[in-house]
Amino acid sequence: MQLEKVYEPQRFEPHWAQWWIDAGVFHADVKSPAPVFSIVIPPPNVTGSLHIGHMLEHSEIDCTVRWHRMRGDNTLWLPGTDHAGISTEMMVVRQLAQEGTSRREIGREKFLERVWQWKEQYGDTIKRQMIRMGLSCDWSRERFTMDAGLSRAVREVFVRLWEKGLIYRGEYMVNWCPRCQTVLSDLEVKHEESQGHLWHIRYPVVGTDRYLVVATTRPETMLGDTAVAINPRDARYFDLHGKTVTLPLMNREIPIILDELADPKFGTGVVKITPAHDPNDFEAGKRHDLPKIKVIDENARMTKEAGRYADLDRFEARKRVVADLEQLGLIDKIEDYTVSLGRCERTKDIVEPLISTQWFVKIKPLAEVAIRVVDSGEIVFVPDNWTRVYHEWMDNIRDWCISRQLWWGHRIPAWHCQDCAEIIVARQDPATCSRCGGSRLEQDPDVLDTWFSSQLWPFSTLGWPDDTEDLRKFYPTSLLNTGFDILFFWVARMIMAGMEFMGSVPFRQVYIHALVRDADGQKMSKTRGNTIDPLVVTEKYGTDAVRMALLMAAAPGTDIALSEDRIESARAFANKIWNAARLIFMNMERSSVQPWVPEDLQAYRPEANQAMSVPVEDRWIFSRLNQVAEHVTRAIDQYRYHEAAQELWHFFWHEFCDWFLELKKLRLEPETGLTADWRNLLAAFEAALRLLHPVMPFLTEELWQRLVEGAAHRPKSIALARYPEYSQAWTDLPAEREIQVLQDIVTAARTLRAEMKLDPKAQLDGVLYSRSAALEVARAHAAAIQKLASVKLELRNDAAPQASAVIHSMPEFDLVLNVPRANVTEQRKRLEKEREQLDKNIANSTRQLGDETFLSRAPAHVVESIRTKMVEYETQLQKVRTALNGLSS
RNA sequence: GGGCGCGUAGCUCAGUUGGUUAGAGCGCCUGCUUCACACGCAGGAGGUCCACGGUUCGAGUCCGUGCGCGCCCACCA
Numbered sequence A: 001m002q003l004e005k006v007y008e009p010q011r012f013e014p015h016w017a018q019w020w021i022d023a024g025v026f027h028a029d030v031k032s033p034a035p036v037f038s039i040v041i042p043p044p045n046v047t048g049s050l051h052i053g054h055m056l057e058h059s060e061i062d063c064t065v066r067w068h069r070m071r072g073d074n075t076l077w078l079p080g081t082d083h084a085g086i087s088t089e090m091m092v093v094r095q096l097a098q099e100g101t102s103r104r105e106i107g108r109e110k111f112l113e114r115v116w117q118w119k120e121q122y123g124d125t126i127k128r129q130m131i132r133m134g135l136s137c138d139w140s141r142e143r144f145t146m147d148a149g150l151s152r153a154v155r156e157v158f159v160r161l162w163e164k165g166l167i168y169r170g171e172y173m174v175n176w177c178p179r180c181q182t183v184l185s186d187l188e189v190k191h192e193e194s195q196g197h198l199w200h201i202r203y204p205v206v207g208t209d210r211y212l213v214v215a216t217t218r219p220e221t222m223l224g225d226t227a228v229a230i231n232p233r234d235a236r237y238f239d240l241h242g243k244t245v246t247l248p249l250m251n252r253e254i255p256i257i258l259d260e261l262a263d264p265k266f267g268t269g270v271v272k273i274t275p276a277h278d279p280n281d282f283e284a285g286k287r288h289d290l291p292k293i294k295v296i297d298e299n300a301r302m303t304k305e306a307g308r309y310a311d312l313d314r315f316e317a318r319k320r321v322v323a324d325l326e327q328l329g330l331i332d333k334i335e336d337y338t339v340s341l342g343r344c345e346r347t348k349d350i351v352e353p354l355i356s357t358q359w360f361v362k363i364k365p366l367a368e369v370a371i372r373v374v375d376s377g378e379i380v381f382v383p384d385n386w387t388r389v390y391h392e393w394m395d396n397i398r399d400w401c402i403s404r405q406l407w408w409g410h411r412i413p414a415w416h417c418q419d420c421a422e423i424i425v426a427r428q429d430p431a432t433c434s435r436c437g438g439s440r441l442e443q444d445p446d447v448l449d450t451w452f453s454s455q456l457w458p459f460s461t462l463g464w465p466d467d468t469e470d471l472r473k474f475y476p477t478s479l480l481n482t483g484f485d486i487l488f489f490w491v492a493r494m495i496m497a498g499m500e501f502m503g504s505v506p507f508r509q510v511y512i513h514a515l516v517r518d519a520d521g522q523k524m525s526k527t528r529g530n531t532i533d534p535l536v537v538t539e540k541y542g543t544d545a546v547r548m549a550l551l552m553a554a555a556p557g558t559d560i561a562l563s564e565d566r567i568e569s570a571r572a573f574a575n576k577i578w579n580a581a582r583l584i585f586m587n588m589e590r591s592s593v594q595p596w597v598p599e600d601l602q603a604y605r606p607e608a609n610q611a612m613s614v615p616v617e618d619r620w621i622f623s624r625l626n627q628v629a630e631h632v633t634r635a636i637d638q639y640r641y642h643e644a645a646q647e648l649w650h651f652f653w654h655e656f657c658d659w660f661l662e663l664k665k666l667r668l669e670p671e672t673g674l675t676a677d678w679r680n681l682l683a684a685f686e687a688a689l690r691l692l693h694p695v696m697p698f699l700t701e702e703l704w705q706r707l708v709e710g711a712a713h714r715p716k717s718i719a720l721a722r723y724p725e726y727s728q729a730w731t732d733l734p735a736e737r738e739i740q741v742l743q744d745i746v747t748a749a750r751t752l753r754a755e756m757k758l759d760p761k762a763q764l765d766g767v768l769y770s771r772s773a774a775l776e777v778a779r780a781h782a783a784a785i786q787k788l789a790s791v792k793l794e795l796r797n798d799a800a801p802q803a804s805a806v807i808h809s810m811p812e813f814d815l816v817l818n819v820p821r822a823n824v825t826e827q828r829k830r831l832e833k834e835r836e837q838l839d840k841n842i843a844n845s846t847r848q849l850g851d852e853t854f855l856s857r858a859p860a861h862v863v864e865s866i867r868t869k870m871v872e873y874e875t876q877l878q879k880v881r882t883a884l885n886g887l888s889s
Numbered sequence B: 001g002g003g004c005g006c007g008u009a010g011c012u013c014a015g016u017u018g019g020u021u022a023g024a025g026c027g028c029c030u031g032c033u034u035c036a037c038a039c040g041c042a043g044g045a046g047g048u049c050c051a052c053g054g055u056u057c058g059a060g061u062c063c064g065u066g067c068g069c070g071c072c073c074a075c076c077a
Helices: A013-022 A055-068 A086-098 A109-133 A152-163 A217-226 A279-287 A303-309 A314-327 A363-375 A386-395 A450-454 A469-474 A484-502 A534-541 A542-551 A564-591 A604-610 A616-637 A643-665 A678-690 A697-709 A733-756 A774-780 A782-789 A826-849 A851-855 A860-888
Strands: A167-179 A182-184 A189-204 A211-216 A227-230 A244-245 A254-260 A270-273 A333-346 A352-361 A378-384 A414-417 A424-426 A441-445 A475-484 A507-513 A763-767 A792-797 A807-809 A814-818
Touching: A013 A697, A055 A475, A055 A507, A055 A542, A086 A109, A086 A211, A152 A167, A152 A227, A152 A424, A152 A450, A152 A484, A167 A279, A182 A254, A182 A507, A189 A217, A189 A244, A189 A314, A211 A217, A211 A227, A211 A270, A211 A314, A217 A303, A217 A314, A227 A279, A270 A279, A314 A333, A363 A386, A363 A484, A363 A564, A378 A386, A414 A616, A441 A643, A469 A678, A475 A484, A484 A507, A507 A814, A534 A564, A542 A564, A542 A643, A542 A697, A564 A643, A564 A678, A564 A697, A616 A643, A616 A678, A616 A733, A643 A678, A643 A782, A678 A697, A733 A774, A733 A782, A733 A792, A733 A814, A763 A774, A774 A782, A782 A792, A807 A860, A826 A851
Parallel strands: A227 A254, A378 A507, A475 A507, A763 A792
Antiparallel strands: A167 A182, A167 A352, A189 A211, A189 A333, A227 A270, A244 A254, A414 A424, A414 A441, A763 A814, A807 A814
């Protein structure tokens, strides 16, 4: 079992990914009618990357799931849903545009075919990558058919809501993106501050020589004004009530109305009312029964209603309108003004508020229930400050516009009778009109908002609307792990849908993780060009390294700044493990040691070890393994992935490799390699791999399989082996103390050598002075000390002599090196620094121990620990003084 | 206009209920081609924990104010 010298994840990661699925180790048990990936891959001629946020999410979920499985919990992995919607559609639209074709030209059928070609072309890449990320992937056209599978659930839901009167179709003010050619929900509109102007326009009052001055940031909309409003309590204009003004440019006479909408304190206190192009005005228009004149169309061009401005682009029209008004002397003034512009989340185009007929969900009744289950604690957010954010939104929720003018999505199951205009909503495609019996039915051309189907995820994936075994077994799920960016889009709606259609919560806990950002903390975006492409980095550094880097940084609360540096150092860690394995395997081979795996760590009770006179480093490493198992378990349990990852990192690298393996190497037989007590090493390594497996699944599987190859009784996969568990009995404090002293002795000698700038290869002699157990430790580990620090120590049960030029003092011992010429400067520097620190500590402790209030109020153990430390400080200070004296004599 | 979060070593960040020498990774300095690993080994430098005030025997940690940065929500022309 030769290992390559350098860790090359590319060679085994794809293999294990496929193997896990084939062997059923890790694949979801559920036959999902939903498509299973939520990653957007752009077509080849569009630069960009995957949804970076998912990397973290997938690593965390996978880590959690693996960990649960290894602990024997019954877990279920549910794949995510596809974002059938604008993103996908727009990519194909862009591709078409580059070929000189438009979507409309090609038609719905051909367009959808085109989307499929694109998905299939890149499906393999997506699939491979998803598996590498630890996500099962069963993605095929059969499973993702807009008119089958999931759409059955979607239809069911639509029909039920319709029958309950919770879906309605109506004319409302909607957000329209002229580029996407579709309506957007409120959540898809992002507001952005930008520099604009506030135009003050004079409207002549009919029958007088007065003007009313209105202010607007969008002068072109004035063409559609059907009133101006003043506040009923505004004395300035009260006498004008009942009169009319002439709308400039259009020469239309429009009424002056009284409405609270007009704020006397803002601007002139007069507001123009454009019911067709502003949500506020739309409401005001309803209150006063005003006509709605649509002057801007779906292409953001002016309509016929705009008179001579018809067909102009909205911004061109703005210029003309302003110029014309100026010429007429009707511009009162123009102010600079910061306006909050609504932009399309995807195209960044300025969203135009339009009147349009759309489908809506009446959301209040659903929201009330969803608020209740969070209030009552049936659903808990982690961290819990998100509860507030959730409330904030749910309390002020507005009806949800669910229709989209796209093709890539679930068709709305509604038919319009061409004869009697009846709307038929049905589970089965109707053949005739239920009212007039006519057969001229046309299905509504719109598709549903992608989140309409996504909200069904917790139960549609389990077979709903059928009453399946999966559904009964796995609904509700215990945990939802997601990013805060889709809290409203998805999480809130899943809760509403769960309550409405299943009658119970879809999940108990919602863990909100951080988002991944670039090295400078900026949001990754294609336009900024600061994306890290998961496809590229996992290929380059390995999935395990990417996961480790992400988890190391996954502290809750703050976002993650991801850089290649971090991934690189995670790869170094992976390489370290790899090479530790190389060392072990090479020696196993030399000694023909039989691969062997203990049943579990229980085999290594410290009592048993002591009885078998097992080397202390073995007792020590088992004791440490035990502690680490406990810490990691607790950390993952509380979603503190960064703590788990760091604990594992430190343990594996700086304890297992730096000390344990180094000590073990000293026991190598020159000819035969491993000796009998290497059984313990194998057991420790095997357990350590299991400990690491949830975080670095591929590397650990590869090494574990090699390690246990041919072993008699073993699980098929490390993923099916048991996760190491803490047991107090395994903690071996004497062993830990002994190794600690050994480390101190070796480190002290090394520090001295470095300070003296001594030849690192030269074997030195030294003396260890001690009156404590350190003497015994040094005696027992003389060989180790000689190897690890290149120092042969003479042991003296005595205090250190007054004058020693080369000395390193620790509380337990003094170590003196016998060297002819000492480099005194370096040592003096260190000693003086140490003395300063000690002086400070002693002064501090003295002050506190002399403070009556402190002594009486501080808890006893705190006072006690300061007393103990005080003694230590003083002994140490004495030693440092002696050493300094020795230097000067 | 509301709400939330952040400010700790050159950089990116940890720091669970306040407890006394504040940690890690990267970077930096010194020395090592030691037979697992230069994606390495050994040693080291580097911090008035944004400022001021308060609570406390004790504050990086709790409270207030200010400064700086970021995010979310919001129909004020």
